[in-house]
Amino acid sequence: xxxxxxxxxxxxxxxxxxxxxxxxxxxxxxxxxxxxxxxxxxxxxxxxxxxxxxxxxxxxxxxxxxxxxxxxxxxxxxxxxxxxxxxxxxxxxxxxxxxxxxxxxxxxxxxxxxxxxxxxxxxxxxxxxxxxxxxxxxxxxxxxxxxxxxxxxxxxxxxxxxxxxxxxxxxxxxxxxxxxxxxxxxxxxxxxxxxxxxxxxxxxxxxxxxxxxxxxxxxxxxxxxxxxxx
Numbered sequence: 245x246x247x248x249x250x251x252x253x254x255x256x257x258x259x260x261x262x263x264x265x266x267x268x269x270x271x272x273x274x275x276x277x278x279x280x281x282x283x284x285x286x287x288x289x290x291x292x293x294x295x296x297x298x299x300x301x302x303x304x305x306x307x308x309x310x311x312x313x314x315x316x317x318x319x320x321x322x323x324x325x326x327x328x329x330x331x332x333x334x335x336x337x338x339x340x341x342x343x344x345x346x347x348x349x350x351x352x353x354x355x356x357x358x359x360x361x362x363x364x365x366x367x368x369x370x371x372x373x374x375x376x377x378x379x380x381x382x383x384x385x386x387x388x389x390x391x392x393x394x395x396x397x398x399x400x401x402x403x404x405x406x407x408x409x410x411x412x413x414x415x416x417x418x419x420x421x422x423x424x425x426x427x428x429x430x431x432x433x434x435x436x437x438x439x440x441x442x443x444x445x446x447x448x449x450x451x452x453x454x455x456x457x458x459x460x461x462x463x464x465x466x467x468x469x470x471x472x473x474x
Contacts, residue, residue, distance in 0.1 A: 263433035302373035323347040363469035375455035382473035393466040397427040402461030
């Protein structure tokens with residue numbers, strides 16, 4: 245599925261910006277199937293009401309194991325492409341951490357640390373809903389990248405609902421980033437921080453992500469997080 249991905253361009257964008265926008269990653273048919281399965285309770289382990297937990301407004305559901313085949317495939321393929329970049333980041337920042345080449349090995353590490361619950365999720369936002377800026381860590385073991393897939397078309401299925409990121413720059417004002425992707429696109433972004441090159445070498449720049457308020461319609465997204473949760 246990722247055969248046509250320009251990995252050099254993706255890696256360059258991740259290194260320079262902390263995120264990469266990929267176009268036409270999944271087909272309309274796959275987007276529609278995933279969105280239509282939102283109400284199939286057999287696929288999920290839990291439902292989160294965002295307003296109840298003061299995360300924003302809207303709701304999301306965590307998938308349970310075994311994951312649907314397409315989600316399992318995307319999770320494994322993206323991990324194998326991203327693991328070498330993740331290891332480069334650890335070297336740049338002087339962090340004593342090496343990520344294994346396969347997702348299965350990362351999940352084994354998660355399970356050894358009592359992180360056994362799957363984290364891929366599907367999110368639904370309707371008019372007035374939004375998502376506060378946050379990070380998805382879930383435990384001591386976490387992978388430095390995650391991916392969001394856009395299953396609805398902006399300005400057709402919904403308006404508003406831009407994907408937001410906030411880069412917290414040390415000793416400087418924060419930088420806001422706004423993306424409006426199309427149906428079938430994906431955004432890879434940092435889970436926690438990225439390496440930034442300064443005059444004395446690389447340092448950590450923390451980033452958070454969220455969603456602006458939906459003005460009309462319904463926005464559905466698939467989120468793939470690679471590490472499992474406690």
